[in-house]
Amino acid sequence: MPKQVDHRERRETIARALWRVAEQRGIAQASVREVAQEAGISHGAVQHYFATREEMLAFAMDFASEQTSLRVAEGVRELGNPPHPRDMLRVMLTEMLPLHPDARATSRMSAAYVLEALHSANIHTRARDGLTHGRDLIKQIVRQAITDGHISPDRDPATETNLLLTLTGLTPLIELGVIEPQEALTAVDQHLNQLFANKT
Amino acid sequence: MPKQVDHRERRETIARALWRVAEQRGIAQASVREVAQEAGISHGAVQHYFATREEMLAFAMDFASEQTSLRVAEGVRELGNPPHPRDMLRVMLTEMLPLHPDARATSRMSAAYVLEALHSANIHTRARDGLTHGRDLIKQIVRQAITDGHISPDRDPATETNLLLTLTGLTPLIELGVIEPQEALTAVDQHLNQLFANKT
Structure with missing residues (x-):
């Protein structure tokens, strides 16, 4: 799979995890740490895609x-x-x-x-x-x-x-x-x- | 001042403090502790009026x-x-x-x-x-x-x-x-x- 697509897919996986956290517990709970956990990705990997919350x-x-x-x-x-x-x-x-x-x-x-x-x-x-x-x-x-x-x-x-x-x-x-x-x-x-x- | 009125006034002061916290920083930040601080009342005093968040x-x-x-x-x-x-x-x-x-x-x-x-x-x-x-x-x-x-x-x-x-x-x-x-x-x-x- 081309790297560009993989990058995009990863970001979408993280975005969907954020939606779930926001939906279930409220957007204030959607920290990088919580979203990483929900997405099943390491904290550092999420930070690789997004520098800030x-x-x-x-x-x-x-x-x-x-x-x-x-x-x-x-x-x-x-x-x-x-x-x-x-x-x-x-x-x-x-x-x-x-x-x-x-x-x-x-x-x-x-x-x-x-x-x-x-x-x-x-x-x-x-x-x-x-x-x-x-x-x-x-x-x-x-x-x-x-x-x-x-x-x-x-x-x-x-x-x-x-x-x-x-x-x-x-x-x-x-x-x-x-x-x-x-x-x-x-x-x-x-x-x-x-x-x-x-x-x- | 009758005690009942004072009780009501205190609760309203706390409610207005909660509105301000919710307005300025989001409702998720409106913990008993934060609201007490915003209202200028002790944490324990807020808990006297409200048992839970x-x-x-x-x-x-x-x-x-x-x-x-x-x-x-x-x-x-x-x-x-x-x-x-x-x-x-x-x-x-x-x-x-x-x-x-x-x-x-x-x-x-x-x-x-x-x-x-x-x-x-x-x-x-x-x-x-x-x-x-x-x-x-x-x-x-x-x-x-x-x-x-x-x-x-x-x-x-x-x-x-x-x-x-x-x-x-x-x-x-x-x-x-x-x-x-x-x-x-x-x-x-x-x-x-x-x-x-x-x-x-």
């Missing part, structure tokens, strides 16, 4: 975002060609919710990362840039959907994008068992119906 | 919910009599967003508590009950607003309540500086406008 966290978050993007891309491929913007948004938004194990792992990593960002300037910048990037992607779809007549032109793309992103606010309701996954999907669909149907 | 966390969360309720009640008192359900919901939802220092402290406590709930069965139950209670209050307002003809009867109260609660999903966007507070308020107003105006 912050670097390790940043990679684990980037990897979570990548995995979410891959799941979204896969979901979008299964849609019609070209996909309807409503369906694309539905795939993007539901993959951000903790509705299956992979999505739960990336969702929890993401929630923990936001809290870490509140007391680390570096993480704050990275988390802000990541969220801004995701917001731009959604805004582009909303804007195009307005141009193509799927969404009423009297809707403001920025505000509607912010409201679509708030659907991730279903996460605590799902995680705490206040609502069932099906109720979360119904809420997403109701929001999308309102956005796409009311061309007043 | 979990008890201390639970009280700090209950106190955050109470403080939020007080701010909401104050906001609602400033509305017309009887207040319009749209305005009541606006007060409730905006006080859950980190738009001023008191709301930021309670919002961060709440976000951290949800993450703690993922790896503590006791906290999970308490957090679920608290969120269920808040959801019931909002659902009651939505239901009444439908009865009174403010919201279209073809809206489902449970789904609309879930969507109103998701507006707390604006929190990461505000905390990370992705959107300005004014954009968050615009999003809340746009959501309420859609809910109250579209009586198709």
